[in-house]
Amino acid sequence: MGVTLIGLIIVAASAIYVAWPLLSGAEADDASEISEASALEKEKDSALDAIREIDFDLRVGKISEEDHAALRADLEKRALKALAELEEGATEPGLQAVEGGGEGPKSDGAAGFCPSCGNQFKKGASFCAGCGEKLPKSARGGTRRRA
Amino acid sequence: MSEIGRLAIVLGFIVAIWGAAASLLGALRRDKSLVTSGTHAAYAFSALTGIAVLALLQLLLARDFNVEYVASYSSSTLPLWYTIAALWGGMKGSLLWWTFILAVCNAVVQLQNRRKNRDQMPYVTATMLVTGAFFLSLLVFITDPFERLPFTPTEGSDLNPLLQNYWMTIHPPSLYIGFVSTTVPFAFALAALATGKLGDAWIRTTRRWALFSWFFLSLGNIFGAAWAYVVLGWGGYWAWDPVENAAFMPWLTSSAYLHSVMIQEKKDMLKVWNMVLVILTFALTIFGTFLTRSGVISSVHSFTQSGLGPFFLIFLGAILVISLALLFWRLPLLKSKNELESVFSREATFLLNNLLFVGIAFTVFWGTVFPVLSEWVRGVKITVGPPFFNQVNAPLGLALMFLMGVGPIIAWRRASWSSLKRAFAVPVIIGIGTGVIALVLGAGNFYAIVAFSISAFALATVLTEFWKGMRVRQTMMGEAPWVALSRLIGKNHRRYGGYVVHVAMVMIFIGIVASSIFKIELQTGVEVGKSIEIGGYTVRFDGIEDESTPHVEIRKAKLAVFEDGEQLGYVYPEKRFYKKPQQPTTEVAIWSTLGSDLYTVLGTYDPDSKVGVFQIFLNPMISWMWIGGFVMFFGTVICMWPSYAERTSEATSRVPAGSRTAS
Structure with missing residues (x-):
């Protein structure tokens, strides 16, 4: 008797729990928008991580200035592209330009990313607004150092 | 119930x-x-x-x-x-x-x-x-x-x-966790293929899962080796048994993936290859399960045999067909924009490292299925034994170790001669020096000398990485050495955790090389009170003790261990007779030091003549393998530790993405 009762409870609980979203017409957030955003976030983070690494490689002397600049330009392009798409709707002429022509951002916006924390910083900045670390000259040059 | x-x-x-x-x-x-x-x-x-x-x-x-x-x-x-x-x-x-x-x-x-x-x-x-x-x-x-x-x-x-045996409580669960969790990266790979979102997002999402499953596969393999070592009583830990191979193959492809994924992140290359590795790793775990359960291949793991083989094969076939079809369909989206620029670059080293991992996986696969294939084709079951695996994999393993030394310090894109000289001078000198020392100390074996030399080289590159990174932080940030070192690791867990794992691999590699090349083995009968000499140790047979419980009967030999005339202690190898499934087992006793393991096995004992027959092995440096396992654990934990950015982004992920600026 007891076993039958427990069995019935398990069956009923499973069925109700699984069918509930169909019965209640589940509310949900816009899945695709969230997904898109989280994918782009990851895309951006991935590029920023890579930038941080090669910046450090440059300081350690594992990579030549020239190669560093070329790699960094490539990665920045990827990060900026993800950022631009992430903030789609906002006005980003500069970022669009990056995607299109490969020229640096023309607006007074971002000059690059802090090698330490990945925060975006403005042209001419000497210290990162995110973590306060001193920005190395090579990073300050930012996107203009394109090969 | x-x-x-x-x-x-x-x-x-x-x-x-x-x-x-x-x-x-x-x-x-x-x-x-x-x-x-x-x-x-x-x-x-x-x-x-x-x-x-x-x-x-x-x-x-x-x-x-x-x-x-x-x-x-x-x-x-x-x-x-x-x-x-x-x-x-x-x-x-x-x-x-x-x-x-x-x-x-x-x-x-x-x-x-x-x-x-x-x-x-x-x-x-x-x-x-x-x-x-x-x-x-x-x-x-x-x-x-x-x-x-x-x-x-x-x-x-x-x-x-x-x-x-106590390993029973941890070896199968670790290996299963390793096997099963490969499903997660595989599922995300399929989802990426199905949705066409083939950027870095799925890789980043599953990065920790891939590491997690790799980690448990490593643990499972090491625990399995340790178990075989203490239970099977033949003095070794790895026999290229089909089921050992089954657990080793996904580990190899998974290791390959952990490396090649970095190339995708940095250079946007190898996207198809990474997909293939993830699919292959998962398929190999199912194949491994098939090997264990099907009984098509005889193995020390035959206690889990059944007639389930065909079902696993069908499932395996379905997995491969569906995932490869999806991959083929998405090929145009997976085209890489970048190309390899030079063979002297980190990309090329990583590519070669991948080829070696997959090459070893393939030889292991081939050696494992060969008996079955030969039976199908020619009607005769031809088993390839450990010599095949050892001969093929020893040079591949050496090459892999060498690349492990090269990979972390060679430059991206293309390395110039001067940068190569600057980066490699010290490690190469250390490597060659170690080889010379090994030769002078009397390691007459060619493989051993090369292996020690390469290990020292690989170890030196890792240590110079830590050293250089620390120096840079010290001069740039004016930090004290320890602060610089801990921040260096803190800023890039994945890289430096990976290096710690490399150190662990060197230790395990040295353990494997030394214990397989310089092993001493002897089997002899000895009377109570008499001694046996083996490689600097003296073992005295002090007698037999019998114990009995309702579950098992135990016959225990008491052996006193001496080195240079000084007594170190006792070891007690046992023979057990279990009563339910009437079966004898051997419980080995090991006197373990960093230098070597004195591994004793009780064969038979004749109460009349008071003669015990013992098998005694001297396995040099085997404990380095187990210590390497601990170091690996430590390194993987560093790798998986969430970075500051990740912790903050987790915390803010509940805020709708649109309302956030770049973090």
């Missing part, structure tokens, strides 16, 4: 099928309520398999011998720990245990991605539930773990004595 268990697996199977169908349909029709129902099904699946495991555990603990599984794998005298471990001691239980781990992984994935990757999640859920449904279908339709016997035996036939 068995009825509840049976109900749980039947219901779990239905729920899994429904969840997979609802998720797929929901994704295709963009119907949120269907997708949510799929997610609920995933949680329900976890709960139901959890109930089934608890039911089986309860039956084992209650020693309900009317249940066939309980009668076959436990007994009234089996100690509590092994009664719990009997959950995975037999085929049916291990399949249920497997499904349960999968269900737990699935629930964790669902929780992690409640608000992330929503487009991909239906496909992830579907893939994981289909895999879960496959495993449950075996239990529901073919081998029911809750099957009752027509009569109740008064006693169970007990767990195989070989399994009554």
Whole structure:
């Protein structure tokens, strides 16, 4: 008797729990928008991580200035592209330009990313607004150092 | 209780099928309520398999011998720990245990991605539930773990004595966790292919999972080796047994993936290759399960044989066809924009490292299936033994070790001669110096000298990496050495954790090389009170002690160990006679130091003449393998530790993405 009762409870609980979203017409957030955003976030983070690494490689002397600049330009392009798409709707002429022509951002916006924390910083900045670390000259040059 | 268990697996199977169908349909029709129902099904699946495991555990603990599984794998005298471990001691239980781990992984994935990757999640859920449904279908339709016997035996036939060892409680679970968690990256790879979102997102999402499964595969393999070492009594730890190979192959492809994924992140290359590695790793875990369960290949793991082989082959075929078809369909989207610029670059080193990993995996695969193939083709079963595996894999392993030294310090894109000189001068000198020292000290074996030399080189590159990084931070930030070192690691867990794992690999490699090349072995009879000499040690046979419990009879030899005339202590190798499945086992006794293991095995003892026959091995540096295992654990934990950015982004992920600026 007891076993039958427990069995019935398990069956009923499973069925109700699984069918509930169909019965209640589940509310949900816009899945695709969230997904898109989280994918782009990851895309951006991935590029920023890579930038941080090669910046450090440059300081350690594992990579030549020239190669560093070329790699960094490539990665920045990827990060900026993800950022631009992430903030789609906002006005980003500069970022669009990056995607299109490969020229640096023309607006007074971002000059690059802090090698330490990945925060975006403005042209001419000497210290990162995110973590306060001193920005190395090579990073300050930012996107203009394109090969 | 068995009825509840049976109900749980039947219901779990239905729920899994429904969840997979609802998720797929929901994704295709963009119907949120269907997708949510799929997610609920995933949680329900976890709960139901959890109930089934608890039911089986309860039956084992209650020693309900009317249940066939309980009668076959436990007994009234089996100690509590092994009664719990009997959950995975037999085929049916291990399949249920497997499904349960999968269900737990699935629930964790669902929780992690409640608000992330929503487009991909239906496909992830579907893939994981289909895999879960496959495993449950075996239990529901073919081998029911809750099957009752027509009569109740008064006693169970007990767990195989070989399994009554403390490793039993940790080796199978670690290996299963490693095997099963490869499903997560695989499911995300399929989801990326299905949705066409083939950027870095799926890789970043599954990065920690890939590392997690790699870690447990490593642990499972090391634990398995340690177990074989202490239980099987032949002085070794790895025999290229098909089932060992089955666990080794996914580890190899998974290691390859952990490296090649960095190339995708940095250079946007090897996207197809990474997909292939993820698919291959998962397929190899299923293949491994097939090897263990099918009985097509004879193995030391034959205690889990069954007639399930064909089902695994069909499932394996389905996995490969579906995933490769999806991959082929998406090939145009996976084109890489960058190309390899020079063979002297980190990219090229990583590529070569991948080829070696996969090359070793292939030789292992070939050697494992060759007996079956030869039987099909020529009607004769030709087994390739350890010599084949050793001969082919030793040079490949050496090359891999060499690349492990080169990879971390060679430049991206193309390395110039001057940068090569600057980076490699010190490690190369250290490597060659070590080789010379080994030669002078009398390591006459060519392989050993090369191996020690390469190990020292690889170790030196890792240490210079830490050193240089620390120096840079010291000069740039003016930090004290320890602060600089800890911040260096803190800023890039993955890289420096990886280096620690490299150190562990060097230790394990040295352990393997030294213990296989410089092993000493002897078998001899000795009278009570007399001694045996082996490689600097003297072992004196002090007598025999007999013990008896209702469960087992133990015959224990007392051996005194001396080095240079000084007594170090005693070791007690045993012979055990288990009473339920009347079976003798050997319990080895080991005197272990950093330099070598004195490994003693009691053969026979004749009470009349008071002569004991012993097998004694001297295994140099074998403990380095186990210490390497600990270092690996440590390194992997560093790798997996969330970075500051990740922790903050986790915390803010509840804020709608649109309202955030770049973090």
